[in-house]
Every structure is written in C-alpha cells, then in structure tokens.
Amino acid sequence: MTIHQPQFARGMFVDGDYVDAAAGKTLPVENPKNGEIIGVVADGDATDIEAAVQAAERAFTTWGDTTGAERADIMERAAQILRRRLPEFVSLEIDQIGRCRREMAAQLSRVPEWFSYFGAVARTHEDTVPPFGRTHLNYTRRVPIGVVGHVTPWNHPILILTKKIAPAMAAGNTMVVKPSEIAPITPLMLGEVFKEAGLPNGVYNVVPGYGPTTGLALTSHPRIRKIDLTGGTATGRVIAEMAGKNLIPFTAELGGKASLVMFPDTPVERCVAATLFASFVATGQTCVQGSRLVVHRSIHDRVVAELSRRADLIRLGDPQDPATQLGPLSSKRQRDTVERYVKIGLDEGATLAAGGKRPDGEAFSRGYYYRPTVFTDVKNEMRIAQEEIFGPVVVVIPFDTEEEAIALANGTEFGLGTSVWTKDVARAHRVAHAIRAGIVWINDHHRIDPASPWGGFKMSGLGRENGLIAYDEYTQIQSVIVNLSDAAFDWYSDDGGEKRYS
Numbered sequence: 060m061t062i063h064q065p066q067f068a069r070g071m072f073v074d075g076d077y078v079d080a081a082a083g084k085t086l087p088v089e090n091p092k093n094g095e096i097i098g099v100v101a102d103g104d105a106t107d108i109e110a111a112v113q114a115a116e117r118a119f120t121t122w123g124d125t126t127g128a129e130r131a132d133i134m135e136r137a138a139q140i141l142r143r144r145l146p147e148f149v150s151l152e153i154d155q156i157g158r159c160r161r162e163m164a165a166q167l168s169r170v171p172e173w174f175s176y177f178g179a180v181a182r183t184h185e186d187t188v189p190p191f192g193r194t195h196l197n198y199t200r201r202v203p204i205g206v207v208g209h210v211t212p213w214n215h216p217i218l219i220l221t222k223k224i225a226p227a228m229a230a231g232n233t234m235v236v237k238p239s240e241i242a243p244i245t246p247l248m249l250g251e252v253f254k255e256a257g258l259p260n261g262v263y264n265v266v267p268g269y270g271p272t273t274g275l276a277l278t279s280h281p282r283i284r285k286i287d288l289t290g291g292t293a294t295g296r297v298i299a300e301m302a303g304k305n306l307i308p309f310t311a312e313l314g315g316k317a318s319l320v321m322f323p324d325t326p327v328e329r330c331v332a333a334t335l336f337a338s339f340v341a342t343g344q345t346c347v348q349g350s351r352l353v354v355h356r357s358i359h360d361r362v363v364a365e366l367s368r369r370a371d372l373i374r375l376g377d378p379q380d381p382a383t384q385l386g387p388l389s390s391k392r393q394r395d396t397v398e399r400y401v402k403i404g405l406d407e408g409a410t411l412a413a414g415g416k417r418p419d420g421e422a423f424s425r426g427y428y429y430r431p432t433v434f435t436d437v438k439n440e441m442r443i444a445q446e447e448i449f450g451p452v453v454v455v456i457p458f459d460t461e462e463e464a465i466a467l468a469n470g471t472e473f474g475l476g477t478s479v480w481t482k483d484v485a486r487a488h489r490v491a492h493a494i495r496a497g498i499v500w501i502n503d504h505h506r507i508d509p510a511s512p513w514g515g516f517k518m519s520g521l522g523r524e525n526g527l528i529a530y531d532e533y534t535q536i537q538s539v540i541v542n543l544s545d546a547a548f549d550w551y552s553d554d555g556g557e558k559r560y561s
C-alpha cells in the first residue's frame with residue numbers, strides 16, 4: 060500500500076497519546092480525488108473503546124470538578140492554536156473528503172469560534188431559582204453528565220465534531236469520539252491541539268473504526284452517559300435503540316431534504332445564485348443541502364434555463380486548487396448512490412435539465428466526480444424529491460399559491476432546514492412560522508453560528524446543537540434544597556416537627 064503526502068499514521072488518540080489499536084488492526088484513508096491512500100489510522104474494537112472509556116472516566120474525576128473559568132481558559136487557548144494551525148487542517152480536510160479549498164478555508168476559519176463561544180458559556184452561564192417558601196433555600200447546580208460518546212460523519216469532519224465536543228467539554232464532560240471511517244485524520248489531529256492547550260489527558264479520546272463494529276462498541280457501552288450522533292436517519296434509529304436500552308440521553312442530527320421556497324418577487328438571477336449555493340456547496344453533501352427548489356410557476360421556466368446554464372459552468376477540478384468550484388464526492392459509495400438516484404429519477408419520469416453524468420476528461424477519471432445536476436418535471440411524491448441523495452442534485456417543483464408552497468416545503472418526512480426567498484416581510488415571517496423545520500433562513504441558506512440553535516423536526520433528529528440549549532443538554536441539573544429552620548425535626552412526634560411537604 061502506498062502512503063502519499065501528507066503521510067498520516069497515528070493510530071488512535073487515547074489518554075493524551077497516539078497509540079495503535081490493541082489488536083493492531085488498521086484502517087486506510089483514501090483521497091477521493093484520485094483514490095490514493097493518504098493515511099492509515101487504527102481500526103479500534105471493543106477493547107480499544109473500553110480503554111478510551113476508562114481514560115475518560117479517570118479524567119472525569121478531575122475535569123468534572125474544574126470551574127467553568129478554568130475550562131474556558133483551556134478552550135480559548137485551543138481556539139488560538141487552531142487558528143494558527145488552520146492551513147494545515149484545511150489541507151488535510153481537503154485531502155480526506157475532497158471538498159474544494161475555497162469552501163474548506165471559509166468553513167474552518169469559523170471553527171475556533173465554537174471553542175470561544177462555549178468557553179464563554181462555561182464562564183458565565185448561571186442558574187438561580189425563586190425562593191422556596193420561608194424556610195427553604197433552593198439552588199440548582201449544572202453538573203456534567205460524565206463520559207459522553209460522539210459519533211461523527213465525514214461531510215464536515217471538524218465542524219460537526221466541534222459542534223459536539225465544544226459544549227461537552229465546556230460543561231465538564233469527558234469524551235470518546237468515533238469519527239467517520241472516511242475522515243478520521245483531522246479529528247485525530249485535534250488531539251495535538253488540545254494537548255498543546257493544556258487539556259488534561261483523557262478528556263478527549265478518539266477511536267477510529269467502522270460504524271457496525273467500533274461505533275456499536277461505543278454506543279452500546281454501559282458506562283457511556285450520553286450519545287451524540289450526526290449521521291443518516293437509519294443510523295440514528297439503530298443508535299436510538301442503544302440509548303433507549305441504556306436509558307441515556309441521545310442527541311441526533313440526521314438526514315434532511317431542504318427546500319428553497321422562491322416567491323415571484325425574487326429576481327431570477329438571485330434565485331439562481333441562491334440555488335447554486337444551496338444545492339452544490341460541498342458537492343451537495345450537507346444535511347441542509349437545498350435539494351428541492353420550490354419555485355413560483357411564473358418564474359419557473361426562466362429560473363430553470365438560467366440555473367441549468369450556470370450549473371454547467373461550475374468548474375470541477377482538483378479540490379486543492381483555489382480556482383476549483385466543485386470537488387469530487389467524498390467516496391465511491393456516495394457517487395454510486397448519486398448515480399443510482401439519477402437513474403431512479405429518469406425512471407420516475409423526471410427530466411434532466413443539467414448534469415446527470417460524470418465529467419469527461421482524464422483529470423477526473425480516478426476521482427469520484429459528478430456534474431451538478433438539475434431535474435425538472437418532478438412530482439413531490441417521486442423518490443428523488445423525497446429521499447436524501449446527498450450529492451449535487453437539485454429537483455425543481457413549481458407552485459401557484461403560498462399555501463401550496465408551504466405544503467410542498469413541509470411535504471417530506473424530514474424537517475431540518477428550509478429557506479424562504481421574498482422581499483415581502485409579512486409573507487417571509489408568515490411562511491417561516493408555518494414551516495416544520497428546525498432552521499428557517501429568510502433570503503439566505505446554509506448560515507450557521509455557534510450561538511444559533513441547530514437541529515431537526517420530524518425524522519431529522521432529536522435535541523439541538525449550538526447555543527445555550529446545547530450546553531444545557533450536556534449538563535444535568537442538581538437541585539440543592541436547604542432547610543433554614545431551627546424548628547424541631549421530628550415528623551413522628553405528637554406535637555412537633557414540620558408537618559407539611561412543600
């Protein structure tokens with residue numbers, strides 16, 4: 060097996076060190092632009108998960124007892140180190156998932172904000188409760204949950220991981236991460252950042268491996284106190300069962316089928332630019348990809364013509380090249396899925412207005428490239444309009460009335476994101492309120508911020524990432540009730556004691 064630059068062979072990260080899997084098994088990491096192996100990491104099993112959980116348990120005895128301010132200091136240092144090392148992280152992320160440089164650089168430049176934000180939350184977030192009668196003082200403490208398990212995907216390896224570990228760490232938990240088998244390199248690299256920042260050994264552990272083996276060992280582990288997953292809805296159901304059996308909280312950010320709802324006052328050029336951005340960024344591999352363009356019939360034909368023309372002009376190429384606008388899909392399996400769905404769409408009677416094939420040329424022959432694809436003549440019931448394809452494919456569906464637009468936007472089993480495009484303020488809010496999705500953008504798409512709650516309605520998930528709510532979900536409340544009275548305390552005496560529950 061050839062290992063190409065950047066050579067990466069670091070096993071797993073447990074108790075502050077890079078070590079090999081106990082059984083010595085390894086997992087190759089492939090560059091999707093040419094199929095070359097760019098790194099080898101550990102393929103962990105239940106023994107390795109057990110070692111990581113034990114390290115996290117040891118670390119929890121002290122980390123769980125630190126103050127919010129102490130944790131905030133370390134997290135702020137980690138944010139600064141990450142800022143310094145961003146070019147290296149950007150390059151590694153591009154190599155492992157194929158996402159193009161202009162996007163990856165923009166996305167990673169924001170990641171340190173999550174550590175700063177949740178560090179600040181740890182420093183400042185306080186709870187008080189109203190006085191409890193005349194005789195009792197009651198206060199609450201937010202205490203960490205313990206050792207938490209994070210299962211993360213490949214589409215935004217560091218951003219999604221950070222959305223989970225920053226609140227978990229800020230709240231005083233310790234963690235074992237099972238990153239995607241496709242993109243374990245940058246999650247492992249983050250171990251170095253935390254070490255330099257002074258995070259105690261064992262707080263952050265990473266055991267790479269496959270879902271049904273390593274992932275299962277983590278999510279079924281009896282001493283994991285919470286699980287947080289970003290992945291497909293099918294995986295969410297499997298892990299939810301584990302969490303149910305162990306009676307532990309489960310946060311899940313799952314699949315999506317986001318619509319862009321375009322009202323007729325949106326100029327055609329804006330409508331097209333918005334759709335290109337919402338649909339094709341990350342080669343369409345995002346949970347909030349604008350995969351359904353729900354557009355008013357009066358502008359439908361002009362939008363489709365211009366959208367198809369512009370989609371054909373998008374520059375595919377080497378994702379490391381700053382001029383490239385669209386990289387390959389992140390794996391062969393993902394491109395197979397896209398090709399399968401394009402065939403399904405044609406069989407269902409939809410019409411290809413753009414793309415629908417791999418790009419021509421030697422430069423693309425070894426990578427998992429696919430052309431930006433636009434389908435018209437789409438009915439809402441078709442599988443290409445209902446199921447998450449997770450690739451550069453957008454379906455266009457016309458509407459006539461506002462009610463119809465809302466029904467279409469809500470007309471899937473998913474409910475993660477939707478964008479509403481109109482200059483009419485009243486209509487924008489009215490439609491947003493009628494949308495059954497966890498995130499609604501007005502005249503924008505894809506925007507995310509550490510302070511802005513993020514998560515799904517319906518089959519798109521449980522719980523929320525980002526914001527104070529995410530921090531709260533990584534704590535449990537302890538209510539301390541103090542009796543302020545000196546009165547005798549003898550419930551069973553005939554004449555004394557406090558005789559009421561309150």
Ligand code: TXE
Nearest residue numbers: 211212238239269270274275290291294312313346447449
């Ligand atoms: O995801 P998986 P895959 C959707 C998207 C995509 C589809 C399949 O539609 O086409 O899911 O992608 C781990 N126990 N999304 O197969 O399998 C797995 O190893 C424990 C949406 O890559 O869900 C990885 O670390 N863990 C999405 C993680 O789950 C298990 C992001 C996610 O992988 C497991 C990714 C098991 N039984 C895919 N099975 C989003 N919401 O952004 C798998 N895993």
